[in-house]
Amino acid sequence: MLSIHLSTTGVMDMARALEVMGKRLPSAQALVLNRVGTRTKAVVVATLPEQTGLPRRIIVKAVKMNRASPNKLRVDIWTRGGDISLKYFHPREEGGSVVARVYGDKVVIAGGFRRSGRDPNRRMVKKLNGHVYVNTDGGRWRGHIRKVKSGVLIPAEMIRGKTRAAFDEVVHRELPAEIAKELAKILP
Secondary structure, eight states, X not given: OOOOOOOOHHHHHHHHHHHHHHHXXXXXXXXXXXXXXXXXXXXXXXXXXXXXXXXXXXXXXXXXXXXXXXXXXOOEEEOOOOSOBGGXXXXXEETTEEEEEETTXXXXXXXXXXXXXXXXXXXXXXXXXXXXXXXXXXXXXXXXXXXXXXXXXXXXXXXXXXHHHHHHHHHHHHHHHHHHHHHHHHOO
16 A cells, blocks of 8 residues: 655644745845945945045045934935035145145146235235135236136946945955855845
């Protein structure tokens, strides 16, 4: 006589394990996203100063991160702002012009100034706030000045060049490994 015996204990154990995993999965996903997001932000902050010529402290203040939670499984690395003033690129007056380092290259602004007064008594004035200006009256001084900008936009720089390549490299290298590590912890 042929007898077939089926036991559902293994299936029930697996169903219980999957139920437990289903409850812990959103928290594990948020943990992985936050871990990789923090590393990615560090890489972005490390590469942007070299790419733009801005000091690291300015980049650290500008780049923000919204962390993931079990209800919001998304990490946002963001910044905002427009054309950055030359004030932040270590400008200095040299022979009737201003020299700054934008994108790591020396930029000369002919006729630019940061200080007030005649040579040799030029001095920094609180009203000019350290920015770089040029005279808009063309050779004559009537007090009409214009602030000079650098052309650097941090949001645009975050999505191109070395910063974009570093971002993609960290995400593609570390995200799958972190996911596998967390799944190994919660799977039976």
